[in-house]
Amino acid sequence: MSSSLLKISNLSSSYGPVNVLNKLSIEVHAGELVALVGANGAGKTTLLRCISGVQKITSGHIYFSDKEISHLSTDQIVSCGISQSPEGRQVFAPLSVADNLLLGAYSLRKKTLKTKEQQTHAIENIYQLFPILKEKQAHSAGTLSGGQQQMLAIGRALMAQPSLLLLDEPSMGLAPLLVKEIFSIIKKLNEQGTTVLLVEQNAKMALSIANRAYVIETGQVTLSGNADELLGNKAIQRAYLGHSL
Amino acid sequence: MSDYILQFLISGITVGSIYALVGLGFTIIYNASDVVNFAQGEFVMIGAMSAVSFSIAGIPLIIAIIMAMMVTVLVGFALNQFAIKPAKGASVVTTIIITIGASIFLRGAALLIWGKDFYSLPAFSGEQPIHIAGATILPQNLWVMGISVLLVSAVLWFFKYTLLGKAILACSCNHTAAQMVGINVGKMMLLSYGLSAMLGALAGVLIVPITFSSYDAGIMLGLKGFSAAILGGIGNPIGAIVGGLLLGILESLGAGFISSGYKDAIAFAIILFVLFVRPSGLLGHEHQERV
Amino acid sequence: MRSKIATLLSITSLCCSIMISSQVYAGDTIKIGSFLAVTGGASFLGDPELKTLQMYIDKLNKEGGVLGKKIELVHYDTGGNPKKAVNFIKRLVKKDRVDVIIGGSTSGTTLAVAPLVKKFKIPMISLAGSIKIVEPTQKWLFKVPHTDRMAAAKVFADMQKRGFTKVALISGSGGFDKSGRTQSLALASKYNIQIVADESYGNKDTDMTAQLTKIRASDAQAILNFGFGKAPAIVTKNIKQLGIKLPIYQSHGVASKKYIELSGDAANGVRLPAAAIVVANELADNDIQKKVTMAYKTQYEAKYDQVSSFGAHAYDALMITLKAIKQAKGVDKKALRTAIERTQNYVGAGGIFNMSADDHMGLKEDSFKLLEIVDGRWQIVN
Ligand SMILES: Nc1ncnc2c1ncn2[C@@H]1O[C@H](COP(=O)(O)OP(=O)(O)O)[C@@H](O)[C@H]1O
Ligand SMILES: [Mg+2]
Numbered sequence: 051m052s053s054s055l056l057k058i059s060n061l062s063s064s065y066g067p068v069n070v071l072n073k074l075s076i077e078v079h080a081g082e083l084v085a086l087v088g089a090n091g092a093g094k095t096t097l098l099r100c101i102s103g104v105q106k107i108t109s110g111h112i113y114f115s116d117k118e119i120s121h122l123s124t125d126q127i128v129s130c131g132i133s134q135s136p137e138g139r140q141v142f143a144p145l146s147v148a149d150n151l152l153l154g155a156y157s158l159r160k161k162t163l164k165t166k167e168q169q170t171h172a173i174e175n176i177y178q179l180f181p182i183l184k185e186k187q188a189h190s191a192g193t194l195s196g197g198q199q200q201m202l203a204i205g206r207a208l209m210a211q212p213s214l215l216l217l218d219e220p221s222m223g224l225a226p227l228l229v230k231e232i233f234s235i236i237k238k239l240n241e242q243g244t245t246v247l248l249v250e251q252n253a254k255m256a257l258s259i260a261n262r263a264y265v266i267e268t269g270q271v272t273l274s275g276n277a278d279e280l281l282g283n284k285a286i287q288r289a290y291l292g293h294s295l
Numbered sequence: 296m297s298d299y300i301l302q303f304l305i306s307g308i309t310v311g312s313i314y315a316l317v318g319l320g321f322t323i324i325y326n327a328s329d330v331v332n333f334a335q336g337e338f339v340m341i342g343a344m345s346a347v348s349f350s351i352a353g354i355p356l357i358i359a360i361i362m363a364m365m366v367t368v369l370v371g372f373a374l375n376q377f378a379i380k381p382a383k384g385a386s387v388v389t390t391i392i393i394t395i396g397a398s399i400f401l402r403g404a405a406l407l408i409w410g411k412d413f414y415s416l417p418a419f420s421g422e423q424p425i426h427i428a429g430a431t432i433l434p435q436n437l438w439v440m441g442i443s444v445l446l447v448s449a450v451l452w453f454f455k456y457t458l459l460g461k462a463i464l465a466c467s468c469n470h471t472a473a474q475m476v477g478i479n480v481g482k483m484m485l486l487s488y489g490l491s492a493m494l495g496a497l498a499g500v501l502i503v504p505i506t507f508s509s510y511d512a513g514i515m516l517g518l519k520g521f522s523a524a525i526l527g528g529i530g531n532p533i534g535a536i537v538g539g540l541l542l543g544i545l546e547s548l549g550a551g552f553i554s555s556g557y558k559d560a561i562a563f564a565i566i567l568f569v570l571f572v573r574p575s576g577l578l579g580h581e582h583q584e585r586v
Numbered sequence: 587m588r589s590k591i592a593t594l595l596s597i598t599s600l601c602c603s604i605m606i607s608s609q610v611y612a613g614d615t616i617k618i619g620s621f622l623a624v625t626g627g628a629s630f631l632g633d634p635e636l637k638t639l640q641m642y643i644d645k646l647n648k649e650g651g652v653l654g655k656k657i658e659l660v661h662y663d664t665g666g667n668p669k670k671a672v673n674f675i676k677r678l679v680k681k682d683r684v685d686v687i688i689g690g691s692t693s694g695t696t697l698a699v700a701p702l703v704k705k706f707k708i709p710m711i712s713l714a715g716s717i718k719i720v721e722p723t724q725k726w727l728f729k730v731p732h733t734d735r736m737a738a739a740k741v742f743a744d745m746q747k748r749g750f751t752k753v754a755l756i757s758g759s760g761g762f763d764k765s766g767r768t769q770s771l772a773l774a775s776k777y778n779i780q781i782v783a784d785e786s787y788g789n790k791d792t793d794m795t796a797q798l799t800k801i802r803a804s805d806a807q808a809i810l811n812f813g814f815g816k817a818p819a820i821v822t823k824n825i826k827q828l829g830i831k832l833p834i835y836q837s838h839g840v841a842s843k844k845y846i847e848l849s850g851d852a853a854n855g856v857r858l859p860a861a862a863i864v865v866a867n868e869l870a871d872n873d874i875q876k877k878v879t880m881a882y883k884t885q886y887e888a889k890y891d892q893v894s895s896f897g898a899h900a901y902d903a904l905m906i907t908l909k910a911i912k913q914a915k916g917v918d919k920k921a922l923r924t925a926i927e928r929t930q931n932y933v934g935a936g937g938i939f940n941m942s943a944d945d946h947m948g949l950k951e952d953s954f955k956l957l958e959i960v961d962g963r964w965q966i967v968n
Contacts, residue, residue: 299799299800299803302795302796302799302828303795303796303799305795306793306795306796309793310792310793411629411630411633412844413815413816413819413844413848415847415848415850417850422823422826422827422850422851422852424826424827424828424829426829431827431828431829432827433827502792505792505793505820505823506792506793506816506820507816507819507820507848509816515790547793547795547796548796550787550791550796550797551796551797551799551800554786555785555786555787555788555791555794555796555797556759556786556788558788559788
């Protein structure tokens with residue numbers, strides 16, 4: 051337990067009467083890149099929403115650095131060091147690219163990103179990662195292309211300087227070349243020390259950069275293991291990798 | 296003829312400034328919470344009436360005004376806490392009905408406190424009219440216009456240049472995403488109701504020496520402020536200001552050149568026409584991105 | 587089944603007995619019905635009217651009532667709505683079985699019920715201003731307030747005395763205002779006065795400078811404003827703002843301290859007709875109305891806020907009714923009606939009433955006093 055950064059045990063959650071997560075348990079160790087794969091509707095997004103505290107849980111526990119966080123509010127969870135790039139990007143469309151990034155550091159406004167210089171410096175770091183965002187910094191986020199919005203969403207999540215980064219379908223709707231680029235950046239972030247929990251339908255890509263992975267079906271973990279092993283698993287290949295790249 | 300027009304414009308801009316402030320109040324709450332707050336006019340009334348009460352009690356005008364603002368801000372907080380927040384997730388129509396209910400409640404409370412009489416404040420700096428080019432203007436008109444400009448600039452600055460302002464805007468474009476960057480959406484709601492109540496109170500205090508106030512004065516001002524916000528494009532602060540000034544000037548010119556009996560009708564006909572041509576208002580976004 | 591019928595029967599008989607007992611009860615009391623605008627836009631009329639009725643009826647009952655009978659007031663709040671007034675009249679007559687009616691507060695509610703009053707053959711004294719209530723005379727309908735025509739006449743007479751021949755008229759959008767405007771337009775020529783501007787405003791309007799700018803450009807020698815509520819105070823302030831130096835006349839609709847308070851300095855020099863009650867303190871000691879107005883004012887202000895002429899109308903209506911009941915020695919509707927119609931030399935708070943078959947109001951023009959506001963106080967102009 052002590053070595054895991056995030057530990058989820060027996061988590062259940064529902065939309066109304068419909069149970070979406072069913073006693074689900076996973077673990078992410080510090081420094082890992084863990085992939086969460088599964089078909090559409092399996093409950094992956096719901097799980098990430100529970101971790102961030104925007105979705106109510108009906109039972110179970112979420113521990114972060116050995117501290118129970120399942121009853122904290124979202125802004126408190128962000129302050130603990132968990133930030134998320136949500137499914138569908140959800141950038142602040144009318145606000146400028148720079149403002150979107152600035153808001154990403156909202157939780158640090160009284161801590162490490164108090165001054166204008168600190169903020170500018172942090173934003174510059176994101177621009178280094180995604181140079182296109184610098185070019186577009188004054189544009190409103192709604193005018194960006196899908197890929198650029200995805201970069202912005204990731205950049206915004208990074209601005210909180212999280213110890214755990216949650217990424218929900220970063221490849222969704224993107225051209226193959228762009229997907230490669232995004233994935234290589236995720237890999238790089240992880241190598242630089244950020245722990246990543248990556249949700250993907252594009253299982254092959256996800257498994258190719260992950261250390262470990264969980265397969266989720268109807269709100270339960272059906273398989274888990276090292277990414278390489280799962281990549282070689284015949285059942286997986288049939289179920290999830292057949293129609294991916 | 297030209298001094299006619301100048302005189303009409305002076306009246307129009309004075310009244311329009313107030314409409315703009317009320318419209319801006321609508322915009323702030325709408326932006327933060329998607330709620331069309333029909334109790335906005337009551338903020339204006341409460342601000343004006345409490346300033347009058349404090350002033351009658353012998354409190355110096357400036358302190359009376361600040362106290363009136365604080366009272367109104369508390370009312371705004373209470374509206375959010377006890378009426379809007381419990382109905383979280385309700386449909387737009389439901390929240391509108393809630394705010395209308397709240398406005399009726401506030402009017403009733405005002406009736407109990409202040410009765411049915413009209414009240415006024417002394418003008419801030421005398422009532423000696425100032426003559427300019429054949430038209431006359433009261434010092435209070437200048438106060439209304441001047442402070443409105445200051446307030447509007449302050450609000451625009453707040454939303455454009457402060458992190459807090461941007462955080463409120465973020466709540467308006469996407470609640471979930473705003474939460475996910477660590478913004479306490481509940482706090483932002485509270486803040487925007489307080490801000491909007493404060494604007495309303497100031498509008499009330501500015502205008503009461505000219506138009507007087509009574510427990511039901513909020514109905515008309517609320518309606519006009521709402522029209523201003525709709526005309527300019529609801530959700531757009533600059534739109535609310537343009538809409539308010541335009542509405543004030545249209546009414547004044549309508550009363551002057553056509554007939555006072557039709558001035559509201561003229562103004563509303565023009566609003567309807569604008570909305571027919573541009574359903575999202577003069578400065579509204581063609582496609583509003585809301586999730 | 588049988589027990590159900592039994593229950594129904596017993597309920598019905600219970601209802602009957604309640605109705606019978608209430609009728610027996612009605613025989614012991616005199617029932618005065620009333621429908622006033624206690625809430626809504628005209629509440630400044632209905633509110634003091636109802637307070638006055640209640641206060642004096644309570645007082646009377648404590649002193650033993652009239653003809654040995656207690657008086658019961660049955661009141662309904664119309665909110666100024668004529669439709670409600672019609673329903674309330676039906677209820678007052680058919681269900682409450684009142685003997686006489688006082689009300690309503692507004693001309694609209696009064697005129698709406700006039701046909702029913704005729705049909706039910708019940709005497710009613712209205713507290714509303716419009717001349718239409720008593721002209722032409724309707725058998726069962728009376729009123730006590732001065733008419734707007736009398737106000738216009740009083741104002742025009744003073745203008746004529748001061749040598750004005752060209753007058754600008756500005757009026758509000760309410761029934762009172764509109765009726766006042768019509769009467770002023772009709773009456774002006776009689777006083778050799780030409781109306782050179784005829785502007786109007788909405789009663790909720792907050793700025794009348796547009797209309798007054800046009801008046802400024804006319805060749806008027808004086809301005810007459812017919813209106814009530816806050817609007818006349820705004821008109822007064824706007825006139826000052828525009829630097830218009832013409833003498834201002836207002837109607838009796840603004841004869842309250844509130845008007846002076848709201849208008850501030852701008853009110854100085856304004857002239858208006860008003861009932862004696864407004865200037866009870868200022869009346870000469872030998873004025874015939876001094877006693878009655880001071881008595882009413884003292885009574886009312888001991889319990890409530892400032893008196894108004896509106897409450898005084900209710901006072902006059904009640905006193906005329908009570909006198910008539912004594913005269914008729916009961917509440918037979920026909921006898922009561924005749925007794926009201928024969929009211930003579932009743933010195934009331936609103937004037938001296940002399941009613942007749944052709945005059946169901948009974949006030950002369952001189953029952954208005956002409957006032958001028960001097961240093962924020964009323965002064966009677968002679
Ligand atoms: N807002 C919602 N209301 C009701 N049901 C929902 C809602 N969001 C998702 N669901 C249901 O919950 C299940 C899991 O959805 P989700 O977590 O989005 O899956 P995934 O991200 O794995 O595709 C699906 O069956 C989906 O239909
Ligand atoms: Mg999903």
